[in-house]
Amino acid sequence: MTGDLSNATDPLALENQVCFALVVASRTVLAHYRPILEPMGLTHPQYLVMLALWEHRKLSVKELGRLLELDPGTLSPLLKRLEGAELIRRERDSRDERLLALTVTPAGEALRAQAEKIPATIMERLGMNLDELQDLHRTLTRVIAAASDGAA
Structure with a gap:
């Protein structure tokens, strides 16, 4: 065994x-979100829920589950x-009583300004520019699609 921990040819090497x-x-990326979200009273999963509701205004629980x-x-x-925390409201959907409709409260809307x-x-914390993050997002989206197709 050599002192070199890098082994690009070993298909089972951890770093590969x-x-x-x-x-x-x-x-590590989520660790950067934690101190930003804590003062807002949100965990990262709660932040994702709020992002979906800020974007779509009203969603059923089923639609939200599908999105996230x-x-x-x-x-x-x-x-x-x-x-x-009075950030969202859950009510029966007026069009279909079987569904729970989710909407953002005024307090939840006020939180959006901080979230922006x-x-x-x-x-800034990652030291990456918008183009780099958009490229990463596109790559990860392809990975998700490929993994989802492979799981079927």
């Missing part, structure tokens, strides 16, 4: 694993906490 790079990238790729069991506690600063702050 896509799954490892994705996990570490996710964990989260199951109802994961989504339900998030929604309860956001409702308890988050993308620039993240770019």
Whole structure:
């Protein structure tokens, strides 16, 4: 064994694993969000819910789950906490009583102004420009699509 820890030819070397790079990238990037979201009273998953609702204005729980790729069991506690913080409202949909409609409250709308600063702050903390992050997003979107197609 040599002192060199890098082994580009070993297909099982940890540093060559896509799954490892994705996990570490996710964990470290999300760590940058934590101190930004904490003063807003949000966790990262709650932030994603708010992003979807700010964009779509009104969603059913089922639609939100589809957008965020989260199951109802994961989504339900998030929604309860956001409702308890008076950031969202859950009500029966007037068009279909079987569905729960989600809307943003005035307090949730007010939080949007703070959230608008988050993308620039993240770019600064990561030391990456918009083009780099857009390229990364496109690549990750292709990875997600390929992995989803392969799972079928």
